[in-house]
Amino acid sequence: MNYSLLSTEMLMAALGIGLLVLTILSPREKGHQGIGYAAVFGMVAILVATSFQYGINETTFREIWIVDDFAVFMKQLFLVSAIFVTLSSLDYVRSLPKYHGEFFVMIIFATLGMMVMASANDLITLFVGMELMTVTFFVLVSFLLGNGRSSEAGIKYLILGATSSAIMLYGMSLLYGLTGTTIIPELVDGLTWSPALAVAVIMILAGFGFKIAAIPFHMWSPDIYEGAPTPITAFLAVASKAAGFAVMIRLFIQGVPVTTGVDWIVIIAGLAAITMIVGNVIAIPQTNIKRMLAYSSIAQAGYLLVGMMAADVAGIKSILFYAMIYVFANIGAFAVAIVVGKHLNSDKISDYAGLGQRQPLLAIVMTVSLLSLAGIPPLAGFVGKLYLFAAIMDQGVLWPAFIGFVMSMISVYYYLNVCLYMWRDDPKDDQPIHVSGAIKLTVVVSMVVTLVLGVYPQPLAEMANIAAKALF
């Protein structure tokens, strides 16, 4: 048993428990912003620690726990998004009625759940990690205490999340029944085509489809994204989705590959196609920025599924690359939505009128983020989509790239719609919007990364490539 492979998770758990105790011990509710700073610094330190884990590629606890380059890459993605979410909620928590310190602690535990998922090499550990993440999100989504919409979102997420977990668990139990093992790489030895395997694969895909909000398992996401506190919406859209992809990739590439006889690539292809088409089309008429970003994130899951269809090193690499730049673009957009939403007390897109005059920095970041999500060159989103569609076109399959291209063009419409409001229209009142230092740091970093990776993607592409190779 090699406990050193658990070091980052242990540090994360210690950070969470320590800050929870600190929150309870410190009497002043107002001083709890300090907990947020401590959380940020702690997670930055853990992020640095994870970068020393590249190249280990070992398993422990009888292969139940794995630290390979893929897991490390995903953990860094979760930590980066958790750090930015915490930074952008430092001011936001003041508008929460109570429990400011606990808000940050919950973010840490949700991230820990994702990290467990990334390193889980067995179905039970995978499931417990996923539940740690999901249960924490139930609390986080309903954190706007006394706000009906937030409570409604929390209840909806609880019921639908529990149902999807139950369905996935049923599929996993069938896999165990067929193979007699829960360890993912050992599953493949015992599997041949059988009706029960097909049912198991469909049920597990339905469970993962819920987590990544692929259509038709997306029903929960718009309501919950709208009702949840905005930083949590960002966290759900970015990290929870990436965590779903992480376990889905590991399970389906290593545990139930297509060679076992169940051609899940056909199912993924269907999901990818309707997710790209429907997600983008429904995003067009939205008037609430959080709902618009919710549907946009559904559509983005469709693009990521195209990389899953390729099911080779290039495909997985493109998913990892796109997931990382998607984090920065989305965090940028949501950070602006947090500030504007808090200042104007409204999430309507029409209320973004004249943001370019009132607060040019926020308007610029929002524009860059949205254009990156739309995939306009020379921003990072363009390179990411190029990798995704090139991976599937290399296998001679052209239609996903075609749908993706057309749908990206359509998505430009609703992304640019927001930009039009911001730059063309005159503001309703001229008062400048105050932006705190933490938000400035978040939005500037996300914008710089989006711009730099657009023209110089090699370093991240190389990292994603190393991570993807660990699975094959």
Next chain:
Amino acid sequence: MNETVYVIAFYILAAIVLFSAIGVVVLKNIVHSALLLALTFVGVAGIYVLLNADYLAAVQVMVYAGAIAILIAFGVMLTRRPNMKESNPFNSSAVVGFVVAAGLFGTMAWAILTTTFPLGLTAPTDEISVRGVAKLLLEDYTVSFEAAALLLTVAMAGAIIIAKGAKKA
């Protein structure tokens, strides 16, 4: 002889589980539903005994039939309405629900019946006794065990946050 006893016991237990589960859904009084749910849990515990999983059966009785059923009873008591008669009404989607459930049952039954599962014919190992379970939890499944412990901590803190609400304590 021994074999027949097992088979008879299995069918009795299965009947208890199935019929009480149907009762949970169909009965109009939610207190009756809660009691039948406890009976379902006990029936499942009986099936665990037949599978030689004694410890699991004990846990099932204590946690589900004991703690969870009492929690449900408390939940019913604390939120009850004056008249319990129509407290568990059918909703408007009963027909759709029946069709979906029947379809799912048919698919699952077809899939499981037409698949040959690799049956482990070995004698029960000590993995099903208390000693075996403890060994598994504290050696191989340490990560899941600890993650579950953290999950409970978070769930408890979250429950307090949501239950206490925004009111000044």
